[in-house]
Amino acid sequence: MxxxxxxxxxxxxxxxxxxxxxxxxxxxxxxxxxxxxxxxxxxxxxxxxxxxxxxxxxxxxxxxxxxxxxxWSEGTAHIGGRTVTHPGGVxxxxxxxxxxxxxxxxxxxxxxxxxxxxxxxxxxxxxxxxxxxxxxxxxxxxxxxxxxxxxxxRTLGANQYIWLGTTRVFTSFTFAFVETAHGWIWCYAYGYSAHGSTFIAECSTATWTGLGLDRLPEEEALRLLEELFAGQLEGHPLTGRTDTGGRPQWQNFTTxxxxxxxxxxxxxxxxxxxxxxxxxxxxxxxxxxxxxxxxxxxxxxxxxxxxxxxxxxxxxxxxxxxxxxxxxxxxxxxxxxxxARYLDLDPHQMFSLLGQRxxxxxxxLPPRLYYQLDQTLGRLQALRWLKQRVGSRLASTLQSHHAERAGSTTAD
Ligand SMILES: Cc1cc2nc3c(=O)[nH]c(=O)nc-3n(C[C@H](O)[C@H](O)[C@H](O)COP(=O)(O)OP(=O)(O)OC[C@H]3O[C@@H](n4cnc5c(N)ncnc54)[C@H](O)[C@@H]3O)c2cc1C
Structure with a gap:
């Protein structure tokens, strides 16, 4: 063929x-x-x-x-000025x-x-x-x-995003949410080798235009992002794609x-x-x-x-x-x-709901109510698990106890 x-x-x-x-x-x-x-x-x-x-x-x-x-096996979120780390799957x-x-x-x-x-x-x-x-x-x-x-x-997403690289090597899957005078902007970043990480920045169109990211020449836009995410980049530069022939790199995601x-x-x-x-x-x-x-x-x-x-x-x-x-x-x-629905939650709660998105x-559901229900359910599941484990251990201990007694009775 x-x-x-x-x-x-x-x-x-x-x-x-x-x-x-x-x-x-x-x-x-x-x-x-x-x-x-x-x-x-x-x-x-x-x-x-x-x-x-x-x-x-x-x-x-x-x-x-x-x-x-x-x-990596954990996630880190920087939300406003606070940092939260949660263990996660590999x-x-x-x-x-x-x-x-x-x-x-x-x-x-x-x-x-x-x-x-x-x-x-x-x-x-x-x-x-x-x-x-x-x-x-x-x-x-x-x-x-x-x-x-x-x-x-095709369906066009509402937010603007840009796919970048950086020499800062992130060892956990990292999110950072930064508040600006024009609204919030955030990034997801993760290492992919010993030398580099992926860095995706995203924001609403209002924040994007408010910050001037729709008009700034690419190099200036990257420098602005480096300033906004200085706490995460620790002095490392951001790099854009070199193959776009001058086409803007910010996009709305197309499904x-x-x-x-x-x-x-x-x-x-x-x-x-x-x-x-x-x-x-x-x-x-x-x-x-x-x-x-x-x-x-x-x-x-x-x-x-x-x-x-x-x-x-x-x-x-x-x-x-x-x-x-x-x-x-x-x-x-x-x-x-x-x-905006999640921004006034405590950072732990917000990160937890980010994982449940x-x-x-x-x-x-109102995010706080969802969080509480989720926590209660989690506790209930843990209790159920404990009950099952303790229950089955108890059952097998009782079984072997009976077996021993039965054995000793026969031997007698
Ligand atoms: C910002 C961003 C982050 C992402 N992160 C992840 C991630 O972390 N994990 C993950 O699993 N996925 C991720 N993806 C998605 C992933 O990149 C794609 O789903 C994946 O590359 C799809 O593979 P593909 O082979 O179908 O197409 P592509 O990888 O897009 O390959 C298509 C190829 O076709 C070539 N081509 C195009 N037109 C022609 C033509 N006319 N003739 C000949 N060749 C042509 C292109 O040059 C390209 O090499 C991400 C995507 C984006 C946008």
Missing amino acids: KVVCVGGGPASFYLSILLKKQEPRHEVSVLERRPAGSTYGWGVTYWPDMFEELTECDPDSAREIAGSSVH GHAIGRHRLLNILTERAEALGVRVEFGSEVQAAPDPSEADLVVVGDGAHSQLRDRHAEAFGTR VANTSWSHGNLVLIGDAAHTTHYSTGAGTTLALRDAMSLARELRNAPDPAAVPSALAAYAQERQRALLPAQSAARLSAQWYENL HSPLLPH
Whole structure:
């Protein structure tokens, strides 16, 4: 089978690896418009369950990814002048450049043809590809050419954000909320290597224009952010993207969704198919899971004639699996858009509700009431757990006591 993957992001590369692994006779190519090693972005997060899936699918690349990742196990929030730290689950991050280098090398080693500097504007001729994988990201040109057939929908977030890097290495997942004369501005920051961290700044449009961030030349805007977040950056600079050709780097996040994921021999994957708000740190994981699912379904398609039903099964599985992530991402974006609801809470309470921002109930209850209910429920759960543990220990002690007595009675 001939497979052409358009776009050299994590989704396309991972799919190309899995397809070549399961059938080395497939002719698989990846066409990426940028030059080699020049991808955008900083670090991306992922969680232990993703790592297990990667290991199962391709232990070689999983090992490399683990070796190039950092991890953290607590979150820190700076709210106004106060700092709160909460323990959390283990999270991992890897530089996007490094991740793509690993995947490119692995794909090439398996025989995938990789062409950098190759911009695709229209679908390749059907004689050149049994399957065209549309993996060219959230602003996919190929998808947009067939937007009606895919049923593409876009929703623009209300807040402004910018994706930056810094040489300050954050060792916990860090949030900072800073009050200015024009309203609040905040950042999420996390290390992705021994040398750098991702730093995303976000604020409402009113704060953005009030601070002049809509008009300031980029360098001045970065210096202003460095001043606002001086307490967290500790003298380290912020760096913007160098590949935007002068386009502004502040954006409103676009949530993309598609009703159909395939059209003729085209199939959507990764951000071209769906995006989830960056505050949930899930986009790369979801893109990789799309690749795993599509490869699995194509394994059951022995020839090109069987591909349409494999594509339908893939779309059905992934659309269903994505629902919780999409709902969490929507609620997470809304939490930040409605930040004012949480700002007069005690910092511990606010940080706790930040961790609960995916809850569908939270937007409908007064935050203090929600917090109290959550604490009470937590205590009740702890009590229930204690009761179960103590109860089962007591039961097993009594059982062995009876058994001993029974044993000694028999021996007597
Ligand atoms: C601010 C921000 C922070 C994020 N943080 C995280 C995070 O912490 N964790 C996480 O999991 N996810 C994160 N994400 C999301 C993540 O970056 C994406 O979900 C992920 O990269 C999607 O992978 P993909 O392969 O579908 O697309 P992409 O990674 O976007 O790759 C698409 C590729 O296609 C290429 N391309 C585009 N057009 C063409 C064309 N016409 N011809 C050829 N090539 C083309 C592009 O150059 C690009 O290399 C974040 C996103 C943002 C915006």
